[in-house]
Amino acid sequence: MRSALPPRIEKRRTSHTQSPSRLGRLLQKAYPAEWRRHYGRDLISTIDEMRQLGTFRFVDLIDVVTVGFVERLGAIVRPHPRTSQTTTAMFVGIVFALGIVLMPGQVDTSSQAKTPSEHTSLRSAPGTGATLAQWQAYAAKQRATVQSVNWLTAVSSPGCTVTSATVAPIDGTAPGVPSGVVTDGVVIEGRCGAAPPRSDRGS
């Protein structure tokens, strides 16, 4: 039976009650500047209205940030066939924990489970002016990190079941990454709310 969520995810789980300015910073991280320029204000206005009416739920926060990162990364989000919810929600947790995941490859789900928070030392991407070699070295570290995580375990949370974890290729669309470095995003699929927590099913 799993115990508490990893610290970073637990913190994020409660962050939908945060102030508008923190929400603004969150959107700034998640959405590309061009998108924010056109729709950021409308989105925040809608969220504020929902919050005032008490209808903005955690799943909405996940939705907002997920769509932002999908816009930013150019990843393809596939809704789970058994539920109408966008079930790639856990994608958010991965992006928060690791930043951009580089290099293609499958996630090794049989490797030793580690939580994303154990790898925060690898989060800093090379800054502006970094050489291609530095980016590639960073990419290699990130890939090693990704492959050491059992995403099915690390990203699960009470009430949500992760059904698959794959690395989706993103060809040169990630912000700040120079051309010549192939980037990928981790796409996690699962269900929230439609199934009881795993601990309730006796696993």
Next chain:
Amino acid sequence: MVRASFDRSVLVLTSLSNGPKHGYALILDIEEFSGTRIGPGTLYGCVAVLEKAGLVKALPLEGRRRPYQITPKGTRELRQRLVESERITSVGLARLALS
């Protein structure tokens, strides 16, 4: 219209077909007539695609809210999609009746 966002696009266009609406009104209306609750991120992701395709357009701000309106092109697109859906629905139901 982008295939991947077909369903949500139809929902948003259908909602706008009886008049302009701002974001939260769209979410509520779509939930009411379809039973599908779409999140604000999904909504604006969809609106962005539709606006880029010329199927909806943003209207001037009303206070803090910005209404969106379906365009003539969007109306044609919606009609075409609904007719297509109706045809598929008819065939599917007829075949189910035979089985």
